[in-house]
Amino acid sequence: MNNSNNNTPSSPHWLFTQLLVLLMLCAPSTMVQAKDRLVATQAEYKTALKQVEPGDKIILKNGIWQNFEVLFMAKGTADSPIELTAETKGKVILSGQSNLKLAGEYLQVSGLVFKNGYTPSNEVIAFRKNKKQLAFHSRVTEVVIDNYSNPDRQESDYWVSLYGQNNRLDHNNFVGKRNVGVTVAVRLDSKDSQQNHHRIDHNYFGPRPILGSNGGETLRIGTSHYSLTDSFTVVENNYFDRCDGEVEIISVKSGKNRIQNNLFYQARGTLTLRHGNGNTIDSNVFLGNGIDHTGGIRVINRDQIITNNYLEGLTGNRFGSGFTIMNGVPNSSINRYHQVINANINHNSFINLDHIELAAGSDAERSAVPLDSTLSQNLFISPAAPFTLHDDVSGLTFTDNLSNFASKDLNPSMAKGISSKNITMKRAANGLLYPSDASLAQYGASKNLIPTLKQETGASWYPKTEPTVAFQSGNIIKVNATDDELASAVAQAQSGDTLLLNDGRYNVSRILAISKTLTFKAANPRQAIISFERPSLFEIQDNGSLQLDGLVINGLNSPDSAGNSVVRTRKWGMLINYRFEMTNSIVEQLNVNHSFHFFDSGSRAFADMININHNQFRYITGxxxxxxxxxxxxxxxxxxxxxxxxxxxxxxxxxxxxxxxxxxxxxxxxxxxxxxxxxxxxxxxxxxxxxxxxxxxxxxxxxxxxxxxxxxxxxxxxxxxxxxxxxxxxxxxxxxxxxxxxxxxxxxxxxxxxxxxxxxxxx
Structure with missing residues (x-):
């Protein structure tokens, strides 16, 4: 058969072939439009930004980018976002005075590390350029902010501020914020940032040191000014690791948010429903392990739902207790305490909480007791009833709850709704405690609850290191009582080392600057005798912690002037918390002049702890x-x-x-x-x-x-x-x-x- 006519210009076969060729030609042209643009300088970055199209990727070359204020402003599409990323994740370091602002639509940032500096503006990362140019449908993922704190601990800034709508913050590491200001804040200060539907998930909120003042929240959603506005932010599958900044770890100050499947590990403070109505707190795990001031959930305002949460080993009390329901202020102003009304608290496990505070904060101002609220099918396990009632709790209806402590220890209205039973608890495969008796499964959190694990959060390529170095965890350096040997040993030592002082008299001619974790220990107790010629023997500086063991310290050779001290911190403005310990030592003859002190803290210096045990202090004028x-x-x-x-x-x-x-x-x-x-x-x-x-x-x-x-x-x-x-x-x-x-x-x-x-x- 002759098929030559099938390829004539008018034949169907010819037309189909031409269409295929046309499609093949078009497909490569679409792919060509998406470009990877590797840039090595800030000027190259700005040029690339002017040229980007949907689907393009700007790649920062590996290295340290010093003082780089990144403006990532572009417009991608849902199918073809525009990306800003690192040549190798974790190898692009933004340091000095660097920050990031992203504005536009469908943007994605990944792989960057901020450390060794602090933001020159109010935020390290802001989902906006300015008040009018915000970010929408954009994402920051696998970005690290590591100890990127303003050196003035009372100078406020935020590490991340979310503006706009439908943005995502996920798989990031936020570790070591030391100055005032929220680590991550959701801002609702314009119409385009309200009802925002942001998602904050799978982030590692690493240790945040005790701030020693207000302003140390880890996450805040809204502010009191916009607290009657709904945010619809979802916070899920995050790990809050020893976030100790202040009493509020998460401060919810808006409505209709969902906080779910997060894990709080040895975190001092609470998840606080501070302002706003209709929030849901679901399937979170709080593990205190008996650490001081570890807390759970604090309830304020209307229509809050607290369900399927697991809380264990929390020691906090008052506003930082394992579980707190607050009193409100009648006709409260927007920034005070609104009355708890219609709270639904069900299927939660409260295991070995030292304190559950009801109608907390009751005083002449906070006199509005909780109303129309229900606690049902919760499990309370404790050696004794943990409840403290600060006011009338008749507005809290307890229905079908279970405990292992005697009902006689409860308020009569509560006792009707909390059954007492001898309960044996056993850890399940998820690591949480549940009643061994399967017939009690309806009480407390579900066995299907899956705690979020640390390794499931943050950037997988960035290590989650311990925040402090333990005393006597490094090498032992032997020191003799010869000129300047002690000062030389301090200079050469590494953090965690122990300087072992042999017997003898040490006369120190310079102030020993302590900028690492060091121990000074006598080889034979009280046979190493130290005097000093400067106004102080030790000055604790940032990154410094000091331990003294078995020494004799005297002031015989100190300057004949007022105001000397054996140990001092920097006189003003330390950023990093320190530790000081002294044991089995003698401090004497600090009396060459008046006001000779032993330990003198400077302003804006903060000690996590000062432990002084089994010492003698004598003949001291200050x-x-x-x-x-x-x-x-x-x-x-x-x-x-x-x-x-x-x-x-x-x-x-x-x-x-x-x-x-x-x-x-x-x-x-x-x-x-x-x-x-x-x-x-x-x-x-x-x-x-x-x-x-x-x-x-x-x-x-x-x-x-x-x-x-x-x-x-x-x-x-x-x-x-x-x-x-x-x-x-x-x-x-x-x-x-x-x-x-x-x-x-x-x-x-x-x-x-x-x-x-x-x-x-x-x-």
Whole structure:
């Protein structure tokens, strides 16, 4: 058969062939339009940005990009977004004064690392160029912000601000924010940023150190000004690892948000429904492991749903408790506390929580009790009933809940809705505790709950390292008592090392700058004797922590001038929290002139902890621990924990400790002061001791002074301010020493301190 006619211009076969050729020619031309543009300089980047089309990718060459303010402004499409990425993920470092602004539509940023600097603007990453040019349908993924903090810890900025609508923030690492300001904020300050439907998922929120003031939230959705506006933000599958900035880890200040499937690990603070209505808190896991101030969920406002959450081992109380339902303010202004109405709290597991606070915050202002709210099919497991009722809770209806503690320990209205049963608990494959009895499966969180794991979050290529170096975790460096050998050893040591001092007398001719974690330890206790010729022996600087063990320190060779100190921090403006420990040592003869102190904190310096155990302090003209520099009354203070145990204080003209926290803010947990089993002899009686006290505690939140002996010393003076401070002074001997003085500076009426079983006698 002759088929030649099938290829004539008019034949169907010819037409089909031509169409195929045309399609093949068109397809490559579409692919050609999407370009990968590798750029090596900021100028090349700006040129590439002017040329990008949907589907294009701008690739930053590996290396350090110093002082690079990136404006990524373009318009992609849903099928062909425009990307900004790294040549190799993690190998492009934006440092110095760098930041990123993205504006437009369908943009994606990935693979960048911000470290070794801080933003020159209000944000490290902003989903907008300015108030009018926002980002929509855009994504930031696998980006790292690592300790990229303003060196002034009270200078505020945000690490990420989400504006616009339908944006996603996922698989990022946010670690070590140390200055004031929210780590990630969802902003609702324009119509185009409201009802935004953002998604924040699979991020690793790494350790955020204690800030020591307000302004340390990890995530905030909205502000009080826009709190009656709905956001529709979804926060899911994130890992909050020791986010300790302040009492609010997540602060929800808008409506219709969903917080689900997140894990909070040893995080001090709570997920707080601070403002806004109709939020859902679903399937989150809170693991406190008995760490101080670990909290769960705090409920405020209307129509909140709290369901299928698992909370275990949380120690927090008051506003930071394992579970809190607040009182509101009648006819509340938008920035205060709105009444809890119509909360639905069901199928949650509350396992070994130290405190569940109901009608919390009740006072003359916050007098609106919770109403029309239901708690049903929750599981309460605890050695004893953890509930504290601060006001009328008849507006909370308990229905078909289960506990292992006696109903007689409950308020009668609660007892009707909480059945008591002998319950055996067993860990399931998901690592969480459930009743062994399968017939109780309807109570508490579901066994289908899958906790979010740390390794499932953040950028897989960036390590999740520990935030602090442990004392005595490195090498041992032996030091002899020869000229400058100690200073040389400090310079050569690495963080975690121990300087082991052989017997002898060490005269130090320069201030030893401590900018790493170091231990100074005597090879034989109290046989290494240190004197110093400068105004201070040690200065703790950023990244520094100091441990002293078995030393003798005297001031015989110190300058004959007032105001010397053995240890000081930088005089102003430390960013990084430090630790100081001393044990089994002697400090003496700090008396070449008046006001010779032992430890003197600078302003805006903050200690995570100061532990002083089994030491002798004698013949000192100044104070021992001066943690009183934040007198601007902004709720800022100098140390979270001060612990003095089993020490002897003799002939100290100043106070042993002066700790100050002023202002009316209630967003922090500290300071904490613990003074136990010490002997005070001739303490605080010097004419220059302005405190008039052996211990002066102003605004301290937790004070424990027990089993001490005070001989011929100035009194303990405590001044309570805000935050319902807890003070216990018990089982002490006061010989020829006045009784403790406690004053309430804010609350009306008699002081709230627990003062009992002390012996007061005149010699």
């Amino acid at each position: 104070d021992l621990f001066r943690l009183n520099k934040e007198t601007d009354d902004l709720g800022i203070y100098n140390a979270e924990y001060l612990t003095l145990n089993n020490n002897q204080f003799e002939d100290i003209e100043g106070s042993v400790a002066s700790v100050y926290r002023g202002g009316t803010d209630e967003s922090t947990f500290g300071p904490h002061v613990s003074v136990n089993h010490n002997v005070f002899t001739q303490v605080g009686l010097g004419k220059r001791n302005k405190t008039g006290a052996s211990l002066k505690l102003h605004g301290v939140q937790m004070s424990q002074v027990e089993d001490n002996k005070f001989n011929n010393s100035a009194p303990i003076i405590v001044e309570h301010t805000v935050g319902e401070p807890k003070t216990r002074i018990a089982n002490n001997e006061f010989n020829n020493t006045a009784s403790p003085q406690v004053t309430e500076l804010v609350a009306a009426g008699k002081h709230t301190a627990d003062i009992n079983n002390n012996k007061v006698q005149k010699l």
